[in-house]
Amino acid sequence: MIDSTETQLFKSKISILTIPRENFWIFKSGTLEILYRLVDAYENRANSQYSDNDQGYQLSNSAHMINEEESESLDNGDINSEIEDDGLFFHLAFTREEVTIMCSTKLMKRYLSKAMKMDPESTLISDEFFIMQVFSDGSNIGKKILELTQPLSLNNISLFFISNYFSDLVLVPIKDKVKALKILEETQNGLDETRANSYSNDLELKTFELFENNNIKPKLGTDIQLLLTGARSGDYAEVLKQTAESVSRLNTENLKSGGKSFPEYFAITRTPTEEIGLLLPYDNTELNKLKFSKNNIMGSLQDYYYPIFIDLKKLPLDLKGIVAGMASKLLRMDIDEMSYLSLGKSGKARRQHRSPSCLLRPQPISSKFESYVPKYYDVGVNITDSMFSGSYHGRQHHRNDTLDVLKKAARHHVVDILLTGSSLDESKRTIEIINSLKQQVTNDKTLKLPNLYSTVGVHPCTVLEFESAGSVEQHLQDLENLVSEGIEADVVRAFGEIGLDYDRLHYTPMEKQLVYFEKQLRLAAKFDLPLFLHMRSACDDFIRTLKPFLDNNLLKNKNLLVHSFTGDKMQLEQLLQLEKSNPHGYKVFISINGAGLRDTSTLEVLPLIPLDRLMIETDSPWCEIKKTHPSWKYLSTSPNSFYPCDYENYETVMQSPEVQGLMKNSAKNKKNSNNTNLTLFDFLPIPTVKSDKFDKFKYSHIFEDSPLIKSRNEPCLIGLVALVISKVRTEDPQKIIDSAYRNSKQVFG
Incomplete structure (x- = not known):
């Protein structure tokens, strides 16, 4: 028997229709009739049998259900694991090239048969299908359905896949029903690991040989970002209405490109278990074309997916195992979060591009894909430090290069930076710097900088300023005023850096640190700001001071x-x-940051940090990763997963004739006046110079970036922190990058 807690089979016969997108206007009326029929079904049940315990709508007795007498459910050989559904399964999917409709054969005949006669370019797949719905506990998304269906694909059974927010659906040809159920039952009774691996290997081999023989190259759609969401249980009818209204506005004069009225990519699925799944464009401009209310939608509107397109126009429509073979390969590459969407094969062979199968994976794309572009949120940069102003140990070595540092950071995919100040005055200066830079960006539209935000607070090593200021209460009031003004100006995003540092008691005695840590916590409790905390060799006192504020729920921000x-x-x-x-x-x-990667004991901590609680930072200009650190061995000269632009490829830059000439001259003429003194950073093709040589660097026109200064850390190097963490944790670096960015945006915005 099939395990009904994980997999359900439904009796309705399903037909699949694929339509060239430019011809959809012929089918629009019939499609709208189906959508409004679903709306009526939900609304009728809501009026009579809506459950107050939030269990959703129950449609089994709906007057709008396809009744038993006219239903074309599976006949002959039904097994007791099959479920009698209401016949109202419906799937509508739009891409740039085609529209796919899947629904019961009865609905297809009733509402779309006339349109099919009018459009010879549409294709009704000759097979009819039954639905297998696969549920998951949320772990290894996409893996369970693949393991379940691999044996079917290897036994030459054609499958169509639909992933939605609630479950995965597999459409299996009715003609292969007995064979499929027998295979599934055998699989459920136990499939040893050797046999399972054999299935995967056979599918991969078959699939990629087919791709090679037919010059098919799966394409990652990095210009397309999609959301896998669903409608809230009480809003099914409303979402269907909104979909119908959007379809009715679809621009019939420019259907192929979507025009201005309808997104290029969209899908809605009414499942056999009555949920409404949605595939929506991530881009707000595209999403707004649907005029959906976000209050009706459940699921993340931030974690988007990229599609992988497989152009199968050269292959038979009923080819077996392509999706499973491709997915199996990705799983072996440790990409275990996938969803699936099979589309029909529309139009004629003359069509330039066709995408009958898409594999979708959430925003983290494996580092194996060169088109992955990282996003970094550096949650710790000391922008007021004198080194960014060119001063070292009280001596001026070079001009203020703060703007160069931030431009370099933006080019290296640092999207957001949280700037920290260690005192009231430094917090003020940080906000002034942010406001000045914002004005420069306003005046110069070509200037690209990260989004800059500030903390406000007094570092444990400088809390004696409360007493030197004359009045402790006045200093606290000044701090409170600065926070309030910063929040109003949308500049201040955290309260800190506050805490305890027992490594540097020569700056501030322990008892003073404790007093002003508590006082600043009480001040922080007035604001809805996350805490930015410092803790060094003081864990017990740190927790003892902080815990009462948490236990008594005194802090507004969690x-x-x-x-x-x-x-x-x-x-x-x-x-x-x-x-x-x-x-x-x-x-x-x-x-x-690099300080947490400086010895073996700190590296051992990295795998223990939950991924949904991890952030990364540079704490620049300090805390760089040094050659004396054990983490240095994890770095390499090919960080394309982190800095993928062509001009940032180390080997490409090194092969440049101009750079080769400079490097050769440096090596041969160390004592000669013609020596260019050019060295590149160990892991990025950026020149490095000593601080007192920065203003004398003559070769900026050759490189995209101003030089790095030896022994000074910068935000552009944050990718190296992510690389070390990923190596130590043996996880895909992209998982580290994207998780850290998502966590930081969630907390600091």
Whole structure:
């Protein structure tokens, strides 16, 4: 028997119709009739049998259901694992090239048969199908359905796949029903690992040999970002109405490109278990064409998917195992979060591009795909440090290069930066710098900088300023005023850097740190800001001071970041336990920079940090990764996963005749006046110079970036932190990058 808790089979016969998008106007009327029939079904049930316990609509007795007498459910050989559904399954999908409709054969005949006669370019697939619905617990998305269907594909059974927010659907030809069910039951009874691996290997081999023989190259659609969402249970009818209204507005004069009235990519699925799944464009301009209310939609509107297109126009429509073979290969590359969407094969062979099958994967795309573009949020940069102004140990070595540093960061995919100040005055200066740079960007539209935000607070090593200011209360009031003004101006995004630092008691005695940590926590409780915390060799006192504020739910904002973490396993566990033991929903995040990668004991902590609590930073101009650190061995000269632009490829830059000439002259004429003194950073093709040589660098026209300064860290190097973390954790670097960015945006915006 099929395990009904994971897989359900439904009796309705399903037909699949594919239409050239430019011809959809012929089918629009029939499609709208189906959509409004679904609306009526939900609304009728809502009026009579809507459940108040939020279990959703029940349509089994709906007057608009296809009744038993006229239903074309599966006959002969039905097994008791099959479920009698209401016959109202419906799937409508738009791409740039085609429109695919899947629904019961009865609905297809009733509402679309006349249009099919009018459009010889549309294709009704000759087979009829039954639906197998696969549920998942949320782990290894896409893997369960693949394992279930691989044996079917290897036994020459054609399959169509639809992933939606709630489940995965597989459409299996009715003609292969007995064979398919027998295979599934045998699989459910136990498939040993050797046999399962054999299935995967055979499918991969078959699929990629087919691709090679027919010159087929799967294409990653990096220009397309899609959301896998669903309608809320009480809003099914409303979402269907909105879909119908959007379809009715579809521009019939420019259907192929979508015109201005309808998105290029969109899908809606009414499942056999009555949920409404949605595939929506991530781009707001495209999404707004649907005029959906976001209140009706469940699921993330931030975690988008990229499609992988497979152009199968040279192959038979009923070819077996392509999707499964491709997915199997991706799973072996540790891409275990996939969804599936099969489309028909529309139009004639003359069509330039056709995409009958798409594999969708959430925003993290494997580093194997060169087109992946990372996004970084550096949650710790000390922009007011004198090194960015060119001053080292009280001596001026070069001009202020803050703007160069930030331009370089933006070019290296640093999208957001949280700038930190260690005192009231430095917090003021940080905000002034942000406002000045914003004005420069306004005046110069070609200037590209990261989004800049600030913290406000007093570092534990400088809290004696409260007493030197004359009045502690006035200093706290000035701090409060600055926070209020910064929030109003949308510049301040966190309260900090506050905490305890027992490594540097020569700056501030322990008892003073404790007093002003608590005072600043009380001030922070007035604002809805995340805490930006500092903890060094003071874990017990840190937790003892912080815990009452959490236990008594005194902090309005529930997010806390322990920045620049350098503690051991025990300290990490204590911090995470602070979250676990609290009943009020506080979250404790951990950020890592080069200081946390400087010895073996700190590296051992990295795999223990939950991925949804991890952030990364540079803490520049400090905390660079040094050659003396054990983490140095994890770095390489090919960081294309982090800096994928052509001009950032180390080997490409090194092969440039101009660079080769400069490097050769440097090597041969070390004592000669013609020596160019050119060296490149070890892992990026950016020149590096000593601080007192920065203003004398003559070769900026050859490189995209101004030089790095030796022993000074910069935000553009944040990718190296992600690389070390990914190597130590043995995880795809893109998972680290995207998780850290998502966590940081969630907390700091």
